[in-house]
Amino acid sequence: MAEKILIIDDDKDMCLVLKRFLSKHGFEAIEANSGKKALEILEGTNPDLILCDFKLEDMDGTTILKNIKDKLPAVPVIIITGYSNIKTAVEVMRLGAIDYVTKPLLPDEILITIKRALKEPAPVVTQVAPANTEEYNGSRTQVSNGKKGxxxxxxxxxxxxxxxxILNQIDLVGPTNYSVIIYGESGSGKEAIAQEIHKRSKRSDKPFIAIDCGALSKELAGSELFGHEKGSFTGAVGQKIGSFELANGGTILLDEIANLPYDVQVSLLRVTQERKMKRVGGTKDIDLDVRIIVASNEKLWDACRNGKFREDLYHRFNEFQINVPPLRERKNDVMIFANHFLNITNQELGKNVKGFTPEVETIFQNYVWHGNLRELKNVIKRATLLADGDVIDVKSIPFEVSNYTKLQFDNSGADTSAPIASPYMDSGLPPTPSYTRPIIKETGLKGAGIDAEYEIILEALKRVNFNKSKAAKLLKIDRKTLYNKIKQYKELNNIEFHHEV
Ligand SMILES: Nc1ncnc2c1ncn2[C@@H]1O[C@H](COP(=O)(O)OP(=O)(O)OP(=O)(O)O)[C@@H](O)[C@H]1O
Structure with a gap:
């Protein structure tokens, strides 16, 4: 029987194209043009997979995903996102999405992602990873699907x-029993570091459990961390073993610890002081021997000063600190990781792409990588898929990444108070400082016109953080025209994506 895919997107054209495409590949595709409609459909239908646009008009990605996961926790959800929303989409994945694809959608990529998602068990929101002493199990952060090797x-x-x-610090602190705080931006490799610390400890043959505190609701956080006894609250239909008990003897990583509800911080303090815990609704003390590693984007000391985080807990954790700088500040690492991600994608796709053109290397070195290693990995996964030659060249790199340098503002001595005149000056958006003109590649008046238009398009995209729908609105053209203009420019400059849906 054909596998059933629910497409949730308020762009009716996109739904139609996807529906046709998926039907052609043997799936049964159903569509919902709003979040509300999707949830209604899910009352009576149990799809095998859900493909969901991140920005619906009536519901944001987080809300729709939470609702889907409440109803159907086992159904894999793939998020569709614009490139500029990648960072947020990555965050949403922590709520249980299995993967995401970026617009413009590429048929091969969609198909590979769907097939992979249908093969893998869906991630669970409680995000518990089993012990893995031999290999790093960091993909998709805390979620384990048990896949090894x-x-x-x-x-x-x-x-x-x-x-x-960082490596020296891992070597140093690994064999001890110290609690560790790991600071770093999302996707910078904090969980990977926590696993390395665990591997170098005497606990390496015991479980490593990672839990994302940011994804825990106030009501359920206690039960997720410490478990509960049957009947201890409405909905506690059976006994549940919490993450701490699962990690007993090993290591627990509490990711995004600053987001842990304050009440739960009190229970956590007790655990760290007494090395004992009770399940919610339980009376029996359970002895605990768990090494605690916490990770955070925000400085915990600041969170203490803002009254968000308990100071006594902070001091308990602060036996050792590791600061992971963002990828943009570790330029020497970029190509090492790029080549690593290329190798693993080659294996995944059965391709043999050998490297990157010097131009791409320069682009990678100068790009900001807001999503850090995770973003780099995804850019390379997509570029490897698109590559039709021996090496990855600029035409396989997302438009926003390859054009990043062009969008850099020339602040050196420029009068940044004077915005460039543009058709959307009265848009209410902050003025943009002037930037260096891109090199005009087309000759003649026609070419100059196209280049000038391109600059305005780039400026509009930059102002709305590369959201193409918003940019189109700002430019008072429809989205399709904008796509066509970008496509035209790429073609003129020999930058082209093939096979876009
Ligand atoms: N040293 C490494 N070697 C190979 N891959 C790595 C390494 N460090 C990180 N990665 C990859 O980068 C991605 C992001 O890493 P990780 O999940 O550890 O980041 P994070 O800082 O914990 O992110 P978040 O804060 O969003 O949870 C992972 O998918 C992982 O595959």
């Missing part, structure tokens, strides 16, 4: 002085 899980070492420093 693929090359995705190999931990590699960067070459920057910062990375070497």
């Amino acid at each position: 693929d090359s995705n899980q190999i931990y590699i070492f960067g070459n920057s002085p910062d990375f070497k420093n």
